[in-house]
Amino acid sequence: MKELDRLDRKILRALQKEGRLTNIELAERVSLSPTATAERVKRLTRDGYITGYMAVLSPDKLGRTLLVFVQVKLDRTTPDVFDAFADAVKRSDDVMECHMVAGGFDYLVKARVAGMEAYRQFLSEVILPLPGVRETHTYAVMEEVKSAGLLPV
Template sequence: MKTIDRIDRKILRAVQDDGRLTNLELAEKISLSPTATAERLKRLGRDGYITGYMARLSASMLDRGMLVFVEVKLDRTTPDVFDAFADAVRRSDDVMECHMVAGGFDYLVKARVKGMDAYRAFLSDVILSLPGVRETHTYPVMEEVKSTGKIPV
């Protein structure tokens, strides 16, 4: 891994806080010339420290106000079942995140749906129809206490 210095870290913190900063605004924020800032920003992207930019949307405004976590246990833990499950999850628009985990179950799925009726349809049409699913446990979120994609830099 390539090393980054304190100025690179300032850039990463700034663009993580506001990905819409212009190069000039970013340069002023980190006290560097616009040319040097642009070169550093380009290098941070090229080196893989910055993987993309996106807007955070309001789930409730877009009728996706229900957040659920689903523990998924597979009937077999073989590479072909893992691959088939992962491929199927990647195709679902309702699934926001899916992580293979160590412990009492195989995957933790994070999904956003309209409400309980939509969740029931999601569970039967998407999760339970996925390859190798033996058992699920669902945890509907009552309150989002903290939701961030920020990484400490």
């Protein structure tokens, strides 16, 4: 795998901020020919630096106004419980992210729901029935201060 150079980094920064750039627009921004730019984007994708493209949607417009983080502690930390928990979480459309963490609990779940009533339903129908769940702590977000999702390149 080739090391990233200055132009690769410029391409990654531009696409990360605005993934819908045409190849010509991208080429102009990074001061390369369209052909050279397209080849670099292909290589960056093939090498796994670019893993996909998506639109960022408005949670408010889609009725998903409540953002919650849920700490989950399992009753057993065995491979079969971890696997079953992960499989179940992946099936929930409300879960945006789920991370196994080190520390005082096992998983941190990020979810978006319509409101507190929807959250109660999510907790009782999705989180609590998950395999091995012993305890949860929920943190409802009052204000999103930063949600960039951009990696430093």
